[in-house]
Amino acid sequence: MQAIELQCFKELIKEFFCLHFEEENLREKYTDKELEDLVKNWKATIGESVPTGKTLKEHLDWSEDKPKLPRPKNLNLYCLYCVKKGSQKIASEKWTDVFKKYKEENKKRVKEEKIRSDEEEKERIEKEEKERIEKEEKERIEKEEKERIEKEEKERIKKEEKERIEKEKKERIEKEEKERIEKEEKIQIEKERIEREKNTFTNVWYTPKKYGFLNVWREGNEGSLFIDFTNKQLTFESEKTNLIIKSKDMLKVIHTKMIGDYANNWVKVTYENENIKKEAWFQDRPQKSNSIKRTRGIDNLLRGSENLYKKTYQLFKEK
Numbered sequence: 001m002q003a004i005e006l007q008c009f010k011e012l013i014k015e016f017f018c019l020h021f022e023e024e025n026l027r028e029k030y031t032d033k034e035l036e037d038l039v040k041n042w043k044a045t046i047g048e049s050v051p052t053g054k055t056l057k058e059h060l061d062w063s064e065d066k067p068k069l070p071r072p073k074n075l076n077l078y079c080l081y082c083v084k085k086g087s088q089k090i091a092s093e094k095w096t097d098v099f100k101k102y103k104e105e106n107k108k109r110v111k112e113e114k115i116r117s118d119e120e121e122k123e124r125i126e127k128e129e130k131e132r133i134e135k136e137e138k139e140r141i142e143k144e145e146k147e148r149i150e151k152e153e154k155e156r157i158k159k160e161e162k163e164r165i166e167k168e169k170k171e172r173i174e175k176e177e178k179e180r181i182e183k184e185e186k187i188q189i190e191k192e193r194i195e196r197e198k199n200t201f202t203n204v205w206y207t208p209k210k211y212g213f214l215n216v217w218r219e220g221n222e223g224s225l226f227i228d229f230t231n232k233q234l235t236f237e238s239e240k241t242n243l244i245i246k247s248k249d250m251l252k253v254i255h256t257k258m259i260g261d262y263a264n265n266w267v268k269v270t271y272e273n274e275n276i277k278k279e280a281w282f283q284d285r286p287q288k289s290n291s292i293k294r295t296r297g298i299d300n301l302l303r304g305s306e307n308l309y310k311k312t313y314q315l316f317k318e319k
Contacts, residue, residue: 013078199311252316
């Protein structure tokens with residue numbers, strides 16, 4: 001027995017019961033009294049011998065597990081009853097016509113269902129494809145975003161590393177430059193110190209004018225004299241005097257003696273100060289003393305203050 005025949009019978013018996021009880025949905029179970037009332041109404045409607053309530057109950061309880069169609073005569077009676085009751089679904093009194101129509105309708109329905117199913121399948125496939133594309137696009141975007149973040153992080157680290165290296169390099173160069181400058185300054189300071197020591201004369205006697213015969217014994221003005229070639233000046237400092245003579249103001253520098261101290265050699269510097277011509281006499285004394293009256297031997301007599309003279313004369317020439 002084909003399943004389509006069972007489906008047609010199912011629809012027929014559903015219509016049969018609904019027309020009698022005037023219910024849209026077929027109830028699963030009926031009482032014996034209800035079935036007997038239906039048999040009476042069935043017989044009164046078609047005027048023929050009809051199946052009993054027991055037979056109706058058996059037909060109502062059919063299932064696909066134990067498929068069994070009623071006899072064609074009973075199926076035709078079902079059709080006749082439905083036609084008499086004014087069914088919109090059953091138009092023929094013959095089961096074969098109903099089955100043929102149902103089969104065609106079923107075929108159409110199956111086709112429509114197939115079309116619908118195909119459309120649903122198509123929609124499902126399109127939906128899945130769309131979801132797949134969206135998922136792939138999302139994954140692509142996430143991947144690109146991840147790669148972008150990783151790239152930016154890599155570039156950031158690279159940049160920071162570069163900046164760190166450049167900073168360290170800069171600090172190293174600055175440190176080296178600072179050390180170089182400090183070293184050069186130390187060398188320069190040491191050089192200046194050595195130069196200063198070389199150009200500094202201690203225990204130098206100073207007088208602003210030469211001594212006469214009456215000035216043989218006197219308290220001297222003893223201090224330190226520095227020849228400054230950088231600032232081009234001569235500086236003499238003592239407890240009594242602070243004297244600065246610029247080389248540009250010097251008029252003459254000579255190595256000579258004076259009448260009042262003929263035993264020693266002096267350096268005589270003639271210079272101008274505020275358009276006034278002045279003199280400064282300096283004597284380099286190897287040892288400190290409180291009196292100018294002192295004997296220093298032949299060396300002091302011949303070459304005394306010679307080195308002081310050379311330095312002073314060099315300053316005079318470099319003005």
